[in-house]
Amino acid sequence: MNYQSNRLGQIPPYLFAEINKKKVAMIEAGVDVIDLGIGDPDLPTPPHIVEKLVEEMQDPANFKYPSFIGCLEYRQSIADFYLRHYGVELDPETEVLALIGSKEGIAHLIPALIDPGDTVLIPDPSYPVYRMATLLANGQYYDMPLLKENNFQPDFDSIPQEVVDSAKLMFLNYPGNPTSATVDVNFFKKAVAFSQEQGIPIAHDSAYNMVTYSDYTAPSILQVKGAKKGSVEFGSLSKTYNMTGWRIGFVVGNKEIIKALSVLKSNTDTGQFTPIQKAAAFALNSDQNCVVAHNSIYEERMAVVLEALSSIGIQVEPPKGSFFVWAPVPEGYTSTEFVTHILEKTGVIVTPGNAFGPSGEGYFRISLSVPTARLFEAIHRIKESI
Ligand SMILES: *Cc1c(COP(=O)(O)O)cnc(C)c1O
Secondary structure (H helix, E strand, O other), rough: OOOOOOOOOOOOOOOHHHHHHHHHHHHHHOOOOOEEOOOOOOOOOHHHHHHHHHOOOOOOHHHHOOOEEEEEEEEHHHHHHHEEEEEEOOOOOOOEEEEEEHHHHHHHHHHHOOOOOOOOEEEOOOHHHHHHHHOOOOEEEEEEOOOOHHHHOOHHOOOOHHHHHHEEEEEOOOOOOOOOOOOOOHHHHHHHHHHHOOOOOEEOOOOOOOOOHHHOOOOOOHHHHOHOOOOEEEOOOOOOOOOHHHHEEEEEHHHHHHHHHHHHHHHHOOOOOOHHHHHHHHHHHHOOHHHHHHHHHHHHHHHHHHHHHHHOOOOOOOOOEEEEEEOOOOOOHHHHHHHHHHHHHOOOEOOEEHOOOHOOOOEEEOOOOHHHHHHHHHHHHHHHHO
16 A cells, blocks of 8 residues: 655655665675764764753743743844844844754745745755755745856846746755855845845755854845845754754744744644753853854864865865865766765765755765764775775
8 A cells, every 4th residue: 555645755765775775784794884974063062051951951840832933032042143143133022933943944934835836946956855845845846056157156047937937935055055155145135136026035044154164254144134025044053053953943034934934833833842942042142162163173174174185186165164065076977976986995975966956966075074083084095995
């Protein structure tokens, strides 16, 4: 029997399935596999945040159903962060919504805004959730190619008019996963102008907003004047504070969009555990030295990887944000062939670029979220094998 809905049947087979099978077989055969495919920080959540969670867990008032829009303390900490960090004012009552991780909010936003058959404009390559959640909502996605010659920015003018006409939502993501591309606020100005002209709301995913290097700071789309008329921004504590497993994020910006998402959410979930929300508020309100320290570790790892890639003839410009290196595969390989070759020859896993969309073909992604010594070892093995 096939019990699965047609909707679910549209989800393509997991692209890593074949690689995963090989990985498991190699581990069973005793190979010391190093996985540079995982986008999950190896560093621990800073102790002051963990201590705050433990403290809040002692208070029985926190054990009840949480408010599904998020406790005021958490929403206020997000509004304060936006004012302090970006100079953007937000009303914590109507322009801030707590999420059970930003992935949850991204996946729920799509059915909150689109009807079956509507189009969602999606960066290609990008985080797979935008695409899959669109399919689950019986929508269609349109891939906006992110090309190196355009600094991995979409070319809005090249989107066909009939696609623009049926589009109900556009996703953007800077610093970008997987491309590690960054933008300045001028790019967001262009995006907001396009959004307003065409009446297409923008959802900007800023999961890596605080993972930045040297003197670069990532802008918020809400810094563009008038952006709140049709844009929201997703934020996450996952990558900033190494809190991926805590499941806490937020969305800010346009009131109507936030209202729509909160109606959908109020009928599907009941918010994140209050002690986690309070610890997240504490993280945002506290000294940010831990963020600086994490970033300097990633920056050090980045240098190791870029130098090693350069020594085997792969040139990558130093990224200004995210903890990914997005590199072209050597001549003569497809993404999948190269990744398979590396795995079989060295036991090192990297992610094939085409796993993130068709324009990712010809690239592979290295994640810097493994201990520096393991990264050295992986790079050494790759060098030996080529
Ligand atoms: C990790 C990641 C997320 C998800 O973050 P959570 O808040 O942990 O759900 C969202 N977008 C991108 C691009 C990511 O890489």
